Amino acid sequence: MITLLDYGAGNVRSVVNAIERLGESVKPVSCAEDIQRAEKLVFPGVGNFSSMMQIMDKKKYIQALIDYLEADRPFLGICLGLQALFDSSQEADGVQGLGIIPGIVKRFTVDLSVPHIGWNGINVKQPSRVFQGLRGDERFYFVHSYHVVPDDDAVVMTTTNYGYEFVSAVQKGNIIATQFHPEKSGSAGLSVFKNFLNLKIPASFPDLVTQETALSKRIIACLDVRSNDQGDLVVTKGDQYDVREAGDVRNLGKPVELAQRYYEEGADEITFLNITGFRDFPLEDMPMLEVLQKTSENVFVPLTIGGGIRDYTDKDGRVYTALEVASEYFRSGADKISIGSDAVLIVEEYLKTGKKTGCSSIEEIARVYGNQAVVISIDPRRVYVNSPDEVTHPVIKTRFPGPDGEQYCWYQCTIKGGREGRDLDASTLARICEELGAGEILLNCIDQDGTNSGFDIELINLVRNTVTIPVIASSGAGCVEHFYEVFSQTKAEAALAAGIFHRQEVPVGDVKKYLNGKVDVRM
Known part of the structure; x- marks a missing residue:
């Protein structure tokens, strides 16, 4: 029996699924006594350091956890579960950690995008x-913005490179904790879980010990998911956001099965974009929740869900906040x-006042x-415009003239699935969303969507040079060469595609094979 310390934040479903996949059963902690009685304790901390410690204190878990750790009993901490072991964190001034390992948690100070998001290696130290x-x-x-800095190098189990070398895992007796997420690291991550659970395995080094890693x-x-005219959830794909063909919704398969196929083919992440509102449903009956739950049972890479993350009222008159909607998605496997x-509307309001409210969905979920x-x-x-002086928005000189020979253009934000343009440009939206607490930009382009003619390199460079958070390039991929083009001509951290993957x-796997040796990719 494995005891899981779930204090109520983030996606722990994937941790449970990973452990159960290995034939073990999981008991969630419901009181401090459960920690004291645990044979093996797994602590997958997610989110904000201050919020985590406050919730743990409120539930009276802290002293029981300290006692468990000081007794040197089997423990696996993940992400924030690693950071909690230390004295304090720059993320939360004045908030004490567990103090099991002397040291602090610091924010990355690099000229690279932060958070550090994606697949990286480990340099094994013990x-x-x-x-x-x-x-x-x-x-x-x-996926993190902060990393641990122990006082004693003897506890360092692995390091990883991101601008500089940082500690990515520690080991102190029976206490093991990783900054990376084993439950989201495919077969390698499942091996880490399997080995942790077997206390009889002797300590060893892997066959290859690296000296430096790369992200x-x-x-x-990406799977665009919506309800067809028969009420079934299907994956579809439009051309410039039109998903209908001969009057019917294009049906490219069932979302859970397709997600499984992409995982097996080597996709680094899977994104579900829910392009049907489902606004009549009570939150707990949302069809996408079941899609996430079933997908996370067998897919051990990160899952993102988009569409409908805002306040809404169901058919019975119950009001749900965006934070409640997001929380349910996280609990289901996202x-x-x-x-x-909603981000466009939030930024428009911010531009009117120049002030953060602290109440927007971006701020609340990030907090x-x-x-x-x-x-x-x-x-x-x-x-397109003839001159930069025609508009107040950031304008670029483009290599692709407009229909009347215009040499300049700006990128107008849209809402409602691209149906309504707004007086707001993409780079301003990205910049302010970063200020409000967003950690990543998924950058689509309506002009390129479904064209198979390549990503909009000019747009990607414009936005990537505006923000310090990672950017995912989207829209327009039609061949393997387009992925190399976007990675060699921009600083985008990721590239997303839908239709070409759906239709095979x-x-x-072909994209990975083509890129291997040209750029760093996970094979």
Whole structure:
């Protein structure tokens, strides 16, 4: 029996699924006594350091956890579950950690995008049973803005490179904790779980001990999910956001089965965009919740869900906040949520007042779950002008003249699935969303969507040079060469595609094979 310390934040379903996949049963902690009685304790901390410690204190878990750890009993901490072991964190001034390992948690100080999101390697510094059967060059999934700095190097189990070398896992007796997420790291992550659970495995080094690691460029498979005219949930794909063909919704398959296929083909992440409102449903009956729950049973890479993350009222008159909607998605298996049209409205309001309210969906979700959990999905289109003086928005000189020979353009944000343009540009939206707490940008382009003619490199460079958070390039991929083009000509951290993957015109694995040796990718 494995005891799971779930204090109520983030996606712990995937941790449960990973452990159960290995044939073990899981008991969630419901009181401090459950911690005291645990044989093996897993603590998957997610979100904000201050919020985590406050909830743990309120539930009276802290002293029981300290007692368990000081007794040197089997413990696996994940992400914030690693950071909690330390004295304090720069993320939360004045908030004490557990103090089991002397040291602090610091924010990254790099000229790279923060959060550090994606697949990176590990440099092994001491033997451990968790390395049994690993080659040593595996990549694991990271998503964090802060890293631990122990006073004593003797506890360092692994390091990872991101601008500089940081501690990515610690080991102190029977206490093991990782900054990366084993439950989101595919087969390598499942091996870490399996080895942790078997206390009889001797400590060892992997076959290969690396000296430096690199963050991979991510290949993301996107599934546009909506209800067809028969009421079934299907994956569809439109051309410039039109998903109908001969009057019917294009049906490219069932979402759970397709997600499983992409995972097996090597997709680094999977994104579900729910393009049907489902506004009549009570929150607990949302069809996408079941899709996430079933997908997370067998898919052990990050899952993002977008569409409808806003306040709404169901058919019975009950009001749900965006935070409640996001929380339910996280509990069902999502790792990140994507906010689209609502982000445009939030930024428009911010521009009127120049002040943060603290009450927007971006701010509230980031405060509870961390910046890395909030993705902003931007749906811009090109608007051509003859001169930069014609508009107040940021304008670029384009290599692709407009219909009347215009040499300049700006990128207009849209809402309602691209049907309504707003007086707001994409780079301003991205910049302010970062200020409000977003951790990543999903950058679409209506002009390129479904064209198979390549990503809009000019748009991607414009936005990527505006923000310091990761950018996912989307819309327009039609061949493997387009992925190399976007990674070689922009600083985008990831590239996303939908239709070419659904129709198997370009399998995910073919993209990886083509990129391997040209850019860092996870194979």
